[in-house]
Amino acid sequence: MSATAFAGVPELTRLITRRERIRLPIWCYAILASVGGTAYSFKTLYATPESRRQFADGIGRNPALAVLYGKPFDLTTIGGLTVWRMGVFGATLLAVMSIITVNRHTRAEEEAGRFELVGAGAAGRHAPLIAVLRLVLGTQFALGAVIGVVLVALGEPVSGSFLLGLSVAAGGWVFAGVAAITVQLTDFGRSAAGLAFAVLGAAYLVRAIGDGSGANGPTWFTWLSPLGWSEQTQPYAGDRWWVLALLAAGTAALIAAAFRIAARRDLGSGVFPARPGPASGGRLLGSVGALSFRMQRGNLLGWAIGLLIGGAVLGSIADSIGELLGSSARVQQLFERMGGQSGIENAYLASAMNIIGLVVACYAVQTAARMRTEETSGRLEPLLSTATGRLRWAASHLVYPLLGSALLPVIAGAGAGFAHGGRSGDLGTQLAQLIGAGLIQVTAVWVVVGLTVLAFGFAPGATAFVGWSAVGFCILLQELGPILRLSHWITDISPFSQVPRAPGVAVSAEPLLLMTALGAALLVTGLIGFRRRDIG
Structure with a gap:
């Protein structure tokens, strides 16, 4: 050279x-x-x-x-x-x-x-x-x-x-x-x-x-x-x-x-040269929703497999967490600040499901930011030149950060429930509790999705930056906040701090409804901005 x-x-x-x-x-x-x-x-x-x-x-x-x-x-x-x-x-x-x-x-x-x-x-x-x-x-x-x-x-x-x-x-x-x-x-x-x-x-x-x-x-x-x-x-x-x-x-x-x-x-x-595709797309590519599914299915499957394995690993050590961490009162207080209030085992499981929620937020931001990638690559304009409207196209992509992020915690919770329940001899109860504990994390994930879509609607160039910054900020507050003993006025900024610390506590519907409403408001506002702005 x-x-x-x-x-x-x-x-x-x-x-x-x-x-x-x-x-x-x-x-x-x-x-x-x-x-x-x-x-x-x-x-x-x-x-x-x-x-x-x-x-x-x-x-x-x-x-x-x-x-x-x-x-x-x-x-x-x-x-x-x-x-x-x-x-x-x-x-x-x-x-x-x-x-x-x-x-x-x-x-x-x-x-x-x-x-x-x-x-x-x-x-x-x-x-x-x-x-x-x-x-x-x-x-x-x-x-x-x-x-x-x-x-x-x-x-x-x-x-x-x-x-x-x-x-x-x-x-x-x-x-x-x-x-x-x-x-x-x-x-x-x-x-x-x-x-x-x-x-x-x-x-x-x-x-x-x-x-x-x-x-x-x-x-x-x-x-x-x-x-x-x-x-x-x-x-x-x-x-x-x-x-x-x-x-x-x-x-x-x-x-x-x-x-x-x-x-x-x-x-x-x-x-490796790109292979030419078939002459016609067939039924699986007959609509904008089917096209989005074709683009997102591999990514969703990969995340599902990874979270299933991760949930199983986290659940497999839950029954021995007290022995692993020792009898230190400060350790137990730390886990209770991170995840729960009913015993060290439930505190650990709540903390583990909170981590699962943060990981799912990464998936949600990745898939939501895909809309901006489609726009900047020039693939959006040909679709909008057909009978497909902007909101219909956006809805076909938002299915995955919204419903996909609801499916992934269920899969991770099932993995943790099978691993923990199988070792503790209480499979049915643990499976139900951990699936539920994973599912309630979705409301916080939807707030992060709403912020990403809001940026996509009004500041499209900052879509990925806003989404990933929100995830990073939540991770820092959730992981370092208890260690550094930050004031709850600071840690409560994270939507994941508003989610009930299940299992081990009674789950209240009020914070879940508030997080869902906030996420929906951000999402709708972002879509309004996308509908009114210029493409590209």
Whole structure:
């Protein structure tokens, strides 16, 4: 590849940095706050070595937690607890950030036709890819260093603190390389992102098999996953700095492969050519509603499978949660602030279903924001040139963030109910309670959907930003509010704080009706704005 292929990298780096000046700081702040808040909470809740040993004994006997969070190496220190809780999770979050950002500034730009305009100037063929990789890798390295500084400020050892920060960052580096390859393979940004997320899901699954298999199982599976490599750095429990070299080498190999593939494909197309569709759509594409179903069905199925598994994992540890957490009154108070008031088990289940509700809100925002994607891609105008009206088209898409977000908590609650009820011997009662506890989260999700549609109607360019900011704000308030003991005047801003803390408490219809009415008002107002504004 000639040097001209990389011409314009500094200018494009500045442009991409400007476009990401809001998104990337939000990502970084959320991850930094999660790691720092987790370390601080463990330091507060498990202040004595005896309480940490009791907690470690419970964790060691429950493989479900190893599947969910990763293998615990040393739970007798605050740093070791933080690594167990945030190591794999933080690397996974940065992997998601890498996939989204790389895809947005490479394949999505080609698909929209904007890169042809940029490439017609002084920008080289590979300038966008190297520019976005510079930004992503540099930002994640800086975030890892800041995580190390924060942990050192909390009193943790220097070596382990910086190793944890850099191992989390390196997990994101690898998937920046994965995304750099997948954007070369297909013609469409959604397909490229789907392939990268499939690789991420496979890596998480392989790591989970290795971590949850026990001493006599295939623990070597962990070494087949980049997330497992990040985990195997073992901060505060051996400090394997050499594993970072493995992560860096893997990232370099993936990026080199991406550039070789990019040099051999046509601009605007992928390595795998798009297949021509059938001559006619048939009955399944005979209406705008059927078209929306065809577009959304795969996404809904993937979320349903993931939430079913997640609900089952969360439910499987409910009957032993008291033993896992120990007898600390402060721990019980924390869970009661997060989720319930009737015993530690019900408090844990209420907290778990609240987390399910926040995850479902992510699905709802993703599907609601799809309307803006259809508009900016130019696919909306041909539909509106037919007999299809604006509100009919919008309704065909809003079915999924509204009714789909009602179905997903039921599926997750059923998974938790079967797992918990099967272990406790009370299947019928637990199944009904947890399905109901999941379903009442929907009213809060609908408020987030309403905010997203409101932005779509009056400030369409900010649709995704408003939706994802609302979700992120709710997550920060729900997860860090109890830990930091924020005033209820602040935490009550989140609609998820208004949902009854079931199971374990009587469910009142008043807050559910108020949340539903608020969501409906925001939704209708947004649709009015969409009906009156110009398309595009």
